[in-house]
Amino acid sequence: MLDKDCLFCKILRGEIPSAQIYETPAVLAFLDIAPIRPGHALVIPKAHVASLWELPADIGGDLVTALQVVGRAVREATGATGVNVVMNNGASAGQLVLHAHFHVIPRAEGDGLEPWPGAPYADMAAMTRMAETIRTRI
C-alpha cells in the first residue's frame, strides 16, 4: 500500500527520479540525495509504513538481506572500511521522512564523523533498574 503524499512512495511509483541500486518484490534501495558521504544509500520497504514499529514481520528477512547486499556493495564501491546502518524512528530521533528506511553509510578511519557521545550509568544498580524497567515493557 503506497501513500499519495509520501516522498518515498513517490520514488517507488517513479514520480520522483532516484538513483536505484537494488530491488526485490518487497524492498528498494537507492542513493540518498544529500549523502553524509558519497555512496550513502537508503533501504526501504515497498509497503508504506511510518517506522520500525509498523514493519510487517515477514519483511525482516528481505530487509536484512538487502542491508547485507547493499552494505557490501557500497563498501566495495567507495573503498570504505566500515559501514553504519542507521534507522531514525520519530522526529526526536531525526526522522524527517515518515516512510521507514535504513541509512547505509560508508565509513573510513579518520573520516571525521564523530560517534555519538556515551556516558556511563551512575552505578551498576542504576543500570540494573533501567534493564528491569525495560523488561516490564516486553
Ligand code: 5GP
Ligand atoms: P531521515 O532523516 O528521515 O532518517 O532521512 C531522510 C533522508 O532522505 C535524508 O538523508 C535525505 O537526504 C533523504 N532524502 C530527502 N529527500 C530525498 C529525495 O527526494 N530523494 C532521495 N534519494 N533522498 C531524499
Ligand code: ZN
Ligand atoms: Zn511511503
